[in-house]
Amino acid sequence: MCGIAGFVHSGDEVILRRMTDRIAHRGPDADGFLTDRERGVFLGHRRLSILDIAGGTQPMTTADGRFSIVFNGEIYNFLELRSELKTLGATFHTDHSDTEVLLHAWRYWRESMFDRLNGMWAFALLDRKRNELILSRDRFGKKPLFYHASSRGFVFSSELTSLRVHPDVPAALSETAIRKYFAYGFVPAPLTFLEGVKKLPGGHWMRVNLDTLAISTHRYWQYRPEPFDERPAGIEKRWMEELLERLANAVDRRLVADVPVGSFLSGGVDSSTITALAIRKIGRDRLKTFSIGFEEASFDETNHAIAVARHLGAEHHIERLSMQRALDIAPDILARLDEPIADASILPTYLLCEHARRHVTVALGGDGADELLAGYDPFKALQYARMYERLVPRPAHKAISMLASRLPVSHEYMSAEFRIKRTLRGLDHPSRLWLPMWMASLSLADMAEIHRSPVQLDDVFSEAIDLWDNCPQDNDVDRTIAFFTNLYLQDDIMVKVDRASMMHSLEVRAPFLDIDFVDFVRKLPADVKLRDGTTKWILKQAAAPLLPQDTLTRSKQGFGVPVGKWFRDGAIPAHGHDGGYNTPFWNSRLSEHRLQKSDQRAYLWSDWLLSGSHLYSARAS
Numbered sequence: 001m002c003g004i005a006g007f008v009h010s011g012d013e014v015i016l017r018r019m020t021d022r023i024a025h026r027g028p029d030a031d032g033f034l035t036d037r038e039r040g041v042f043l044g045h046r047r048l049s050i051l052d053i054a055g056g057t058q059p060m061t062t063a064d065g066r067f068s069i070v071f072n073g074e075i076y077n078f079l080e081l082r083s084e085l086k087t088l089g090a091t092f093h094t095d096h097s098d099t100e101v102l103l104h105a106w107r108y109w110r111e112s113m114f115d116r117l118n119g120m121w122a123f124a125l126l127d128r129k130r131n132e133l134i135l136s137r138d139r140f141g142k143k144p145l146f147y148h149a150s151s152r153g154f155v156f157s158s159e160l161t162s163l164r165v166h167p168d169v170p171a172a173l174s175e176t177a178i179r180k181y182f183a184y185g186f187v188p189a190p191l192t193f194l195e196g197v198k199k200l201p202g203g204h205w206m207r208v209n210l211d212t213l214a215i216s217t218h219r220y221w222q223y224r225p226e227p228f229d230e231r232p233a234g235i236e237k238r239w240m241e242e243l244l245e246r247l248a249n250a251v252d253r254r255l256v257a258d259v260p261v262g263s264f265l266s267g268g269v270d271s272s273t274i275t276a277l278a279i280r281k282i283g284r285d286r287l288k289t290f291s292i293g294f295e296e297a298s299f300d301e302t303n304h305a306i307a308v309a310r311h312l313g314a315e316h317h318i319e320r321l322s323m324q325r326a327l328d329i330a331p332d333i334l335a336r337l338d339e340p341i342a343d344a345s346i347l348p349t350y351l352l353c354e355h356a357r358r359h360v361t362v363a364l365g366g367d368g369a370d371e372l373l374a375g376y377d378p379f380k381a382l383q384y385a386r387m388y389e390r391l392v393p394r395p396a397h398k399a400i401s402m403l404a405s406r407l408p409v410s411h412e413y414m415s416a417e418f419r420i421k422r423t424l425r426g427l428d429h430p431s432r433l434w435l436p437m438w439m440a441s442l443s444l445a446d447m448a449e450i451h452r453s454p455v456q457l458d459d460v461f462s463e464a465i466d467l468w469d470n471c472p473q474d475n476d477v478d479r480t481i482a483f484f485t486n487l488y489l490q491d492d493i494m495v496k497v498d499r500a501s502m503m504h505s506l507e508v509r510a511p512f513l514d515i516d517f518v519d520f521v522r523k524l525p526a527d528v529k530l531r532d533g534t535t536k537w538i539l540k541q542a543a544a545p546l547l548p549q550d551t552l553t554r555s556k557q558g559f560g561v562p563v564g565k566w567f568r569d570g571a572i573p574a575h576g577h578d579g580g581y582n583t584p585f586w587n588s589r590l591s592e593h594r595l596q597k598s599d600q601r602a603y604l605w606s607d608w609l610l611s612g613s614h615l616y617s618a619r620a621s
């Protein structure tokens with residue numbers, strides 16, 4: 001796991017070193033630089049050593065000098081690819097470096113190589129013969145890649161903070177991105193907070209012509225549900241067996257490292273299944289597990305983690321923290337977040353990564369299961385929303401919404417009051433807008449007020465609408481999986497995990513996002529993912545022999561923090577709002593929240609993060 005940066009034509013070694021210095025936390029073990037003055041290419045790298053510690057130094061160049069690369073990530077099937085490439089004539093000079101595999105893969109397979117890769121990556125590869133720079137990002141966007149292209153040059157980096165060091169990169173904030181941020185809670189790729197700066201979306205690769213600076217972007221993968229055509233008797237049992245087998249293989253691939261490996265263990269079915277499979281592979285003595293506990297009962301789930309750890313015989317490490325501790329470190333996280341996301345679970349994720357890094361360099365996590373296997377609460381709400389839509393006339397809906405607005409505000413984790421109000425708000429709109437409006441921090445009227453102009457939801461939520469309308473399966477569950485997998489997973493979950501882990505130089509691996517596992521799961525019909533109100537039904541059935549019964553039946557609990565209480569009690573200082581995005585709107589919503597007239601936690605947290613971000617100072621530029 002590493003950080004990469006570089007540019008073409010415009011810049012020098014001083015700028016390159018300053019860019020890599022800004023991402024030193026991503027790779028504290030070593031740095032490396034390549035300058036090709038003939039082609040005007042500068043490549044920089046920060047290394048967190050995981051594989052082939054002695055031989056995997058970057059930038060790496062082939063023996064004939066044609067190809068050079070800077071690479072951030074892990075290729076889990078590199079040994080199989082290495083063997084195949086050898087039969088084609090490739091000569092390897094490292095012992096077991098996945099970086100060298102990428103160099104030869106491009107030589108022999110070019111763009112078809114992306115279909116063969118199983119892993120997480122962002123890389124930039126220089127082809128001197130063709131005079132081009134090739135950049136790519138993994139299917140789910142687990143590893144970040146930002147860039148700016150202009151007539152002067154091309155600049156890229158793993159983080160916006162690093163990219164902004166280059167003098168060609170603009171500083172002005174993007175109004176379009178801000179609108180989408182307050183709508184989604186994140187900025188969807190390819191947009192970024194900076195005007196003229198983009199993210200290469202997951203599942204894409206890019207070619208930069210070094211002579212003309214022309215760029216072309218190509219999609220090589222997107223999640224699409226394609227259920228099996230046939231469903232013979234007894235097939236569900238075989239599906240369960242294959243699901244567990246593929247997941248076990250994914251875990252095995254992610255246990256390969258030359259450094260200590262551990263596992264996150266929340267006590268939920270996702271992390272518990274991953275931990276059980278890892279222990280089955282390497283034994284309980286070689287795998288440490290980690291969880292974070294909080295004093296507030298509605299936000300703490302360590303008793304579930306302890307129960308699973310005892311069942312599996314795992315060496316479990318718990319760090320119990322007060323929410324005051326989480327609040328105390330919030331400004332530090334904010335200062336280092338790089339790209340604001342309004343997901344408050346960044347705080348416990350940061351603390352969990354800090355806790356785990358004291359013991360291991362690599363940790364397995366359960367990310368991806370909720371998206372791929374229908375694990376979130378909105379999946380369960382869909383059936384009732386359709387029924388409500390059919391049975392409740394619009395005038396009655398308005399009356400019900402008015403009555404619900406009088407429910408007393410609760411700041412407990414996912415309270416009934418919060419769910420009712422948020423669900424009814426989504427039902428104000430057509431079904432293709434339910435998901436984004438359920439998750440949005442603001443209503444349509446509030447969006448118009450904060451931006452001081454009318455808001456067209458079709459524009460703000462264009463990505464979500466496109467995924468809903470173009471899903472090849474005509475059912476709400478598959479449409480919702482497509483939304484969460486292609487949008488929310490990439491631009492919220494993966495950003496959160498990447499930034500929180502890299503702040504502590506910890507590599508987090510996600511077995512549920514193994515492409516062999518995903519290609520199987522996306523072919524399963526929707527009713528084995530959500531059945532009779534049970535989310536992730538097939539995973540729970542498959543994992544039943546491995547886990548305690550309570551783990552399989554307990555309600556899902558996210559990684560929450562009580563930001564609602566913090567704003568109500570004045571624990572979070574309202575910094576950044578002297579000339580913030582819309583100070584009058586902020587003040588009125590903060591007052592409503594403190595008087596408990598309405599629950600504004602999502603908006604207040606979103607605005608607080610943005611206005612305190614290092615990016616916000618660019619607004620005056």
